[in-house]
Amino acid sequence: MKNLGIGIDFGTTNSIASVWGNDVKRILQERQESLRPVAFWLQDRQLGNRPHPSVVWYKPDDSVVVGFEARSNMQELSGALGHTFVRSVKRALTAAEVVHGGRKIQPYEVAAEIFKHIKKHGQENPIFHGHTFQSCVVTVPVGFTGEQRRQIRRAMERAGLTLQTFVHEPFAAMVSHFYHPENKLSALRGKRVLVFDWGGGTLDVCLAEGAQDGSTLYELAHDGIADHAGDDFDRRIMADLRGRFLNKNPMLTSDDITNRCRAQDRFWIHSELGKIELSREESVRVRVPTFLEGNPPLDLSETLRREEFEEMINREVNAAVACTKHCLEQARLTPASVDYVLLVGGTSMIPMVRRRLEDVFGAKVQITGEPDAAIARGAAIVAAEEWTAVNSVTLGCLMARDTFFPLLQRGEPLVASSSKQYVFYCTDPRDGSASFIFCKQPISGDTSIVPFGNILQVPVQSERPATYRDLDRLLVRVSVTQDATLALDVAHTGMGRHVQHEISDVSFGLKLT
Amino acid sequence: MKALKKLPHPPAESDRQSIVTRLQSSPLRLFIAFEYLWWRQKAGAASKFSWLETEAIQILGNGDPAPKLASLTAPAEAGQWVFHELGDINTPSDWEKYIASGRHLWLLHAILQCAANKPALIEAMLALVECVEHVQNCPINGKPKKTPVNAADPQWIARTIKSRIAAKLSLSKAFIETIFSLNATATISETLRTDSNSLRSQLQKVTATLQSETEAKTNAENREQQLKIELAKTKQELAKTAKELEDEKKHTIRTGGFSGVAKQETVNQVMAIVRQGVTHRLESIRQFADREKPNREEILELVSEVEKQLAGVEERLKQ
Numbered sequence: 001m002k003n004l005g006i007g008i009d010f011g012t013t014n015s016i017a018s019v020w021g022n023d024v025k026r027i028l029q030e031r032q033e034s035l036r037p038v039a040f041w042l043q044d045r046q047l048g049n050r051p052h053p054s055v056v057w058y059k060p061d062d063s064v065v066v067g068f069e070a071r072s073n074m075q076e077l078s079g080a081l082g083h084t085f086v087r088s089v090k091r092a093l094t095a096a097e098v099v100h101g102g103r104k105i106q107p108y109e110v111a112a113e114i115f116k117h118i119k120k121h122g123q124e125n126p127i128f129h130g131h132t133f134q135s136c137v138v139t140v141p142v143g144f145t146g147e148q149r150r151q152i153r154r155a156m157e158r159a160g161l162t163l164q165t166f167v168h169e170p171f172a173a174m175v176s177h178f179y180h181p182e183n184k185l186s187a188l189r190g191k192r193v194l195v196f197d198w199g200g201g202t203l204d205v206c207l208a209e210g211a212q213d214g215s216t217l218y219e220l221a222h223d224g225i226a227d228h229a230g231d232d233f234d235r236r237i238m239a240d241l242r243g244r245f246l247n248k249n250p251m252l253t254s255d256d257i258t259n260r261c262r263a264q265d266r267f268w269i270h271s272e273l274g275k276i277e278l279s280r281e282e283s284v285r286v287r288v289p290t291f292l293e294g295n296p297p298l299d300l301s302e303t304l305r306r307e308e309f310e311e312m313i314n315r316e317v318n319a320a321v322a323c324t325k326h327c328l329e330q331a332r333l334t335p336a337s338v339d340y341v342l343l344v345g346g347t348s349m350i351p352m353v354r355r356r357l358e359d360v361f362g363a364k365v366q367i368t369g370e371p372d373a374a375i376a377r378g379a380a381i382v383a384a385e386e387w388t389a390v391n392s393v394t395l396g397c398l399m400a401r402d403t404f405f406p407l408l409q410r411g412e413p414l415v416a417s418s419s420k421q422y423v424f425y426c427t428d429p430r431d432g433s434a435s436f437i438f439c440k441q442p443i444s445g446d447t448s449i450v451p452f453g454n455i456l457q458v459p460v461q462s463e464r465p466a467t468y469r470d471l472d473r474l475l476v477r478v479s480v481t482q483d484a485t486l487a488l489d490v491a492h493t494g495m496g497r498h499v500q501h502e503i504s505d506v507s508f509g510l511k512l513t
Numbered sequence: 514m515k516a517l518k519k520l521p522h523p524p525a526e527s528d529r530q531s532i533v534t535r536l537q538s539s540p541l542r543l544f545i546a547f548e549y550l551w552w553r554q555k556a557g558a559a560s561k562f563s564w565l566e567t568e569a570i571q572i573l574g575n576g577d578p579a580p581k582l583a584s585l586t587a588p589a590e591a592g593q594w595v596f597h598e599l600g601d602i603n604t605p606s607d608w609e610k611y612i613a614s615g616r617h618l619w620l621l622h623a624i625l626q627c628a629a630n631k632p633a634l635i636e637a638m639l640a641l642v643e644c645v646e647h648v649q650n651c652p653i654n655g656k657p658k659k660t661p662v663n664a665a666d667p668q669w670i671a672r673t674i675k676s677r678i679a680a681k682l683s684l685s686k687a688f689i690e691t692i693f694s695l696n697a698t699a700t701i702s703e704t705l706r707t708d709s710n711s712l713r714s715q716l717q718k719v720t721a722t723l724q725s726e727t728e729a730k731t732n733a734e735n736r737e738q739q740l741k742i743e744l745a746k747t748k749q750e751l752a753k754t755a756k757e758l759e760d761e762k763k764h765t766i767r768t769g770g771f772s773g774v775a776k777q778e779t780v781n782q783v784m785a786i787v788r789q790g791v792t793h794r795l796e797s798i799r800q801f802a803d804r805e806k807p808n809r810e811e812i813l814e815l816v817s818e819v820e821k822q823l824a825g826v827e828e829r830l831k832q
Contacts, residue, residue, distance in 0.1 A: 049785055273793055285818070287811060289800035296806055 002386060004128075005164075006136035007037070007172070007379025008118060010152065012090045012201020013231055014051035015114055016040060017122045017136075018376035021384040025181065027127055035181045037380040039373035040122045042068055051372050052121065056113045058084040058100040066117035072265055086110045088201060091226070093151040108155040115159035135162045137383040139169045139375050142204050142222035146485030146504025153483055165382070165389050165414075166484050168219065170195035170206035171510060172378030173344035175217075177368045179381050185512060189214045191339040196324060196357065197375075199345035200230040203320050205327045207338070208509070209444075216411060218444070218509040219392040221330035223323050228316040230275075230347040236312050237271045237304065241286055244302050252292070260292045267291065267300070278306050279349050310352045321356050332443055341365045344374055382510065389414040389484055392507035396449075398437040400427050404449050407478050408486055410441075414508050419479030426472040432462040434474060436490070438503060456501045458490045484508055519727075524564075533568050541719055543615040546573040548716045550622055573619050580623040588632035594623065595640035608648045621705065635698075642697030783826055790822035 004021040020037035028035055041049035050068070057070035060082030065073075070085065077083045084100040089110045097104040119133045138156065140149055153163050167175075174195050178187045188210035197204040203225040209218050246252055261267070267288045274286040283305040291300035310317075328334065341361045343354060349371060358365050368374040390413050396406040407420075426434035436456035439449040460472040473493040481487050486503040521528075536542055546569040553566060570579050582591045598620055602611055611617060624641065627634040798815045801808040 049788075270793065270797075273789075276789070285814070287797050287801075287815070289797055289808070289811070290804070297804065299801070299808055299811065301811055 002384045004131045005380055005383030005385070006122070006133060007167075007376050007381070007383050008115070008136050008138045008161075009051075009169070009172070009373075009376035009379060010090060010111070010114065010138055010140075011051070011054055011199060011375075012088045012229075013054060014200065014372065015054050015118055016051035016373055016376045017118045018373060018380040019122075019127060019384075020377070020380040023131070024127060024384075037176070037377040037384075038125075038127055039370070039376055040118070040125055041373070042121070049372075051376075052114075052118060053087075054089065054114055055085060055087045056089065056110050058086075058098075058105070060101070062101065062103075064113050066113050067121075074265065076262060076265060088231070089114070091201060093148045094145075108151040109158065111152065111155035112158035115156055115161055119159060119161060134160070135164045135383075137164045137167055137172075137379040139167050139172045139379050141202055141224065142168045142170060142206050142219075142507075143202075143224045143226065146481070146483050146502055146506075149483040149485070149504070163482065165387075166508070167379055167382050167389065167510070168204075168206060168222070168508065169375050170197045170204050170222075170342075170344065171208060171217065171219070172376075172382065173197055173368055173374045174206075174208060174342055174378065175381050175510070176374045176378035177342055177344075177366070179378075184385070185210065185217070186214055188217065192220070192333070192337060193340045193342055194324065194327070194338045194361075195342045195344060196320075196348055197344040198229060198320060198347035198353065199371075200347070202226050202229055203323060203347075205320075205324050207327050207331050207333070215513045216390060216509055216511055218390075218410070219507045220333070220444070221327050221442070222507065223327040223330070225316075225319060225323055228319065230345075232316075233275060233309075233313055233347065234268065234272050237275055237286075237309065238267060240308075240312065241267075241271065241300060241302050241304070245291065245298075245300050249298065256292065260294065262293055263288050263291050274304055275309070276346070276349075278304065278309050279351055282306050306351075313350070313352070317350075317353055317356055320353065321360065324357070324360065330442065332446075335361050338364060343367045343371075345371050385512075388511045389508040390511045392509040394441040395486065395503065395506070396439055396441075398439050398449070398451070399424075404439060404441070404447075406441075407488075408480070408506075410444065413511060414480050414484045414506065416480055416482065419477065422476045422478070424474040424476055426458075426460045426474060429460040429462055429464060429472055432459060433457040434460050434472060436488075436501070440505075452505055453503060456488070456490070456499065458492065458499045459495070459497060460492060461494065529564060532565065536565075536568065536572065539719070541715060542572050543618050544712050544715055545719065546570075547618040547622055548712060551625060554625065554628070573622060575616075575619075577619070580626065582623050582626045582630075582633055582637060585630075585633055588630070588636045590636075591624075591627055591630075591633040592636035592640035595620070595637050595644065598623070599641075599644040602644060602648060605648055608645075617708075621708065638698055638701055641701060645697075645700075783830060786826055786829070787822075790825070791819050794819050794822070 002021045003023045004019055006017060006019050008017045009015060016039055018037045018039040024038055025035055028038070042052050043049065052067040053071040055067065055070040055074055057065040057073060057077075059065065071087075073083075074085045074087065078085045082101065084098060086098055089107055093107045093111065095107060097106050098110060099105070122128060123133050136156075138152060140152065149166055152166075156163055174188075174193055175185065178185055178193075180187070188208075190210060190212045192207065192209045195204075195206045195208065197206070204222070205224060206222045207220040209220050210216075211218065242254070242257060246254065246257075270286050270288050274284045277284045283303055285301060285303050288300040290297040292298040328338070338361060341357060341364045343349070343357070343365060347353065349367065354365060354367070370377075390411055391408050392410060394406050394410045395408045396404050399405045407422075424434070434457070436458065437451055438453045438456070439451045441447060442450055458474060460474075465471055475491040475493055477489040477491075479487050479489075481502075483504075484506055486506055488501040488503070490499045490501070491497070524532075536545060539545060549562075549565065549569045550573065553562065580594060582594060585591055599611075602608055620641075624634070624637045627637055794815050798812050798819075801812045801815070
């Protein structure tokens, strides 16, 4: 194990870093604290230990503020001249740039500000004495494309960080939950775990399996929902409370709220706190003092009952459970064949979510401790233990007579050294191109294949040659990129043309030894 | 039958009694008894199952003594026995009642006993054919029954030969009788086969039911056994956990409370709960109070909520 490994959970709503390693263990032993990765919390007066909000605030003087301060001012100053707020940049990594003061800012540059903020905050922690905050493991959602991963890496480089490896967020949470400082992940030998990670931005469901010999953790299937999570539920609560407020004050219109409300941020915080408390209480009173300014000022004070909230989110919870079942179907498994179901993320703490999953899986459902930091802690463990990413599903292409040719086998490391070179011959060039149909073997131990992605067309000589020797010869170089994607470079040896292609739908597990 | 075959040798008296009781109460007892006796005859006299024979004969014959046609010295006596048995059967209605009562199985059982004694079998069969013909030709309401002529019927051919050609060709009476016998034998054989098939299928159903019941019982016993083992294991674990708990309790008393790590964690947890539940309420109280006209009602409610939160924390600490 390394002396210090850094893990970063770069989240849609919140981000946090965590550290683990021999030095951290020693410090914790000296402090008589429990041996587990240390998370760098933000100490918030109202909310207690909180991760850093993934909000970036560009001020008129071009200075940048990140985190809680940015979020606190977002509601009030958003739309004000010269102020630009960017939130949920993780969802928009491949979207158009942000314009601030006539300057175009790329999404990865915004993400870099968050990384810089986390780095700065982490370096201030006394645990970092004698170490540098540089090489780290970063978690990504299971549905992230190669391009999104590349943008994250660019953002890290801009923030002065180097990428050790990517880990899927549910995997990191699972590692954090089952890790033991002495026995490592021996609890997962031959076990199947379904991780249900529902946070502020996305729902990620991932089905993983530990190898019998304890050497590898494989991902069997994954699924997710990108646009319905905790933040959307906050907004729904806010809309509901706003509606009630207007009903009580019929002389007011929604424009009055827009123009006179200077308490948007407090309104958001109190709505979120109300949502969190509803996980423990049957009903909660949401109060926003001086919700509308005036003489006298108007206060918002409404009681929100748990059943009302559950009705608001019922459709999304149904979709989440369906997503879980679909994930199982992909791996051709049933709920009975899963050993543990792990709930991660703030939204998973909603009792209705747990109840609905228990209806499907029974008593196998477990909740990870401190859901906001579990992913970062898992990433820190991976960093300290120096575990590497491996391919979980055999990828290949379809050859003549429907023969499957594997390009990257299950269990192969997802590092640049695993590049290979093949020579293919185009046996039927009549349409002027050689077609690469990419397939994968999604079920371990089953040879059935499933096509995925686009077909790669490589131009060849359209006349059929008379002899075997004259067949079009294609030199294919397959390499794993730093972004855990598969890059193909196809060169026609006769025509001298090159065609490049990238496969980003790579499922990755972890090599534990 | 399978249940019977599965019995250990020698079977226990209780098992025997159980089989006999079940047989007596079964609605298919006649068929089962018939099948059993036929099986006994086919399989040879295995002493293992001889104890049921008396009971089966008792059931099949409804108390009549066993016919024992196979051991008769004169084959003609077999025919006489058949005539005696069917002496009261004169009309198709009688025949139907006879079949419905299941008595025909007794008759078939008696005839099948002659399987090894061919002259007796022929006599018995001929007698049966004659009785059947007698029933078929019985007048209905005083009028002779008109049967449709079937050119493919060997009986009809035989009669025709006898009545029209026999005189010219001087066919012997024995030849005609042989044709009759052959035809009758074929008919009886066919009837027997059909009866036997239906009996066999019914018997298979009964056997399957018996088998499934036996399997269910075995499964239930296995499960009970497994549950007993699991219960014993759980009890052991429970005892172990109780012991560990006791040790932990002693250790806690000895160390005068929590260990350093646990204490720190508890403090952290409590502080987090207090912060999350109380701080924002205090902030709200400040905002409700710090203005020209304070909102007294909300402040008081918030104060009671804070008290409730603190009581909750206290409760957790006690736990």
